[in-house]
Amino acid sequence: MSPFLFSCQFMSVNLLIYSYYLIRDSVQDFLQAMNIGSAQPSIKVPHLLDLTVDIPTIETQKKIVGILKSLDDKIELNLKMNETLEEMAMTLYKHWFVDFGPFQDGEFVESELGMIPEGWECIEIGEAVSVLGGGTPKTSVKEYWENGDINWFSPTDLTTQKSLFISKSSKKITKLGLEKSSAKLFPPYCVMMTSRATIGEISINREEACTNQGFITLIPNETFTMYQLYFWLKTNMDLILSIANGSTFKEVSKTNFKKLKILKPKNIEEFTQKCEKLFKLIESNLIEIEELTNIKDYLLPRLLSGEIDVSQAEKQVEEVL
Known part of the structure; x- marks a missing residue:
């Protein structure tokens, strides 16, 4: 058995958790510098055994672990709450737009998408809302990037965060x-979908933004809200993937996408109001996650280095939890 693994067996739970935070967040630069190897860079156990760090008293370890874990637990709770809230919103969407539950006592008519409530229409998404693509400024021109303050999303942003907002x-x-590029600026609360290579990641921007060319962005309006558009994309993803083409990598073209059919509804005010409440709760939780993450990122290195008093940090965390 490795001496490193053997020694871990005899660590207290608090010291193990403390070491986890220490290695994960405080000595990354040191470990990166120790990373040796070319084809497959790696860190050898003997080098880890030579790593020297200051370990505080058991009592201080417990307090630091308690502070950091309380932040992590709250972040995890918010994420789980948001999963539940989004599932509730999806159920609400299906009740109104798939099962037509509120309209079962009324008349239905034939459409390209099957039987729909009388007064509703089946139209192309390109007729329903503005559909935008994106673009990339030349990376060799520093004036296009240096000190930039305009959000410019790439698919990696969405695949990394995987968040509704x-x-x-x-x-x-x-x-x-x-x-100087084909990127298009759009207002907050539009629905972005990755359309190239990784197809189908969806998120709603909370601030004014633009994207690279790997996106299709839908601009909501009074008739087609972001709630309907978001779940329309989610429930029609198999269809969207089926129109993707390309040899090097799959891509959904705007031309083909604009021909997809969407329902133009009537009398859905109740759906919009209920969905709005759920989305606001999700957004509020995400804002809190950002705040908690910033607090954790600020406190962690200072707690581990002893730069900040543990009691002071405990009070700061108590105020936000």
Whole structure:
């Protein structure tokens, strides 16, 4: 058995958790510097055994672990709550737009999508809402990127966060970069879907944004809300994937996408109001997750280094939990 693994067996639970936080968040740079190997970089056990760190008293370890774990637990709780809230919203959508539950006592008519409530229409998504693509400013022109303040999303942003709402992009472009590319600026609360390589990741921007060319973005309006558009994409993903083509990688073209059919509804105010409440709860939880993550990122290195007093950190965390 490795001496490193053997020694772990005799650590207290608190020390193990403390070590987890220490290695994961505080000594990453050191470990990266120790990373040796070319084809398959790796860290050898002997190098880990040579790692020297300051370990506080057991009591201090317990307090630090308690602070960090309480933040992690709250973040995890919010994520689980959001999963449940989104499932509730999806059930609500299916009740109104798939099963037509509220309209069962009324008349139904034939359409390209089957029987639908009288007064509803079946139209192309390209006629229903504005459908935008994206673009990428030349990466060699620093004026397009340096000190940029415009959110510019790539599919990686969505695949990394996997969240109904998304606030910030990992890269930003300048106004000049926007003007000199085919990227299109759109307002908050539009529905973005990745349409190239990784197809079907969906998220709603909380701030003004644009995307690269690997997206199709739907701009909601009074008739077609972001709630209907979001779940329409979710429930029609198999159909969307079926129209993807390409040899190097699959892509859904805007031309083909715009021909897909969507229902133009009537008398869905109740659906919109109920869905709005659920989405606001989800967004509120996500905002809290961002705040808790920022607090954790601030406290963690300072707690581990002893720069900040543990009691002071406990009070700060108590105020936000």
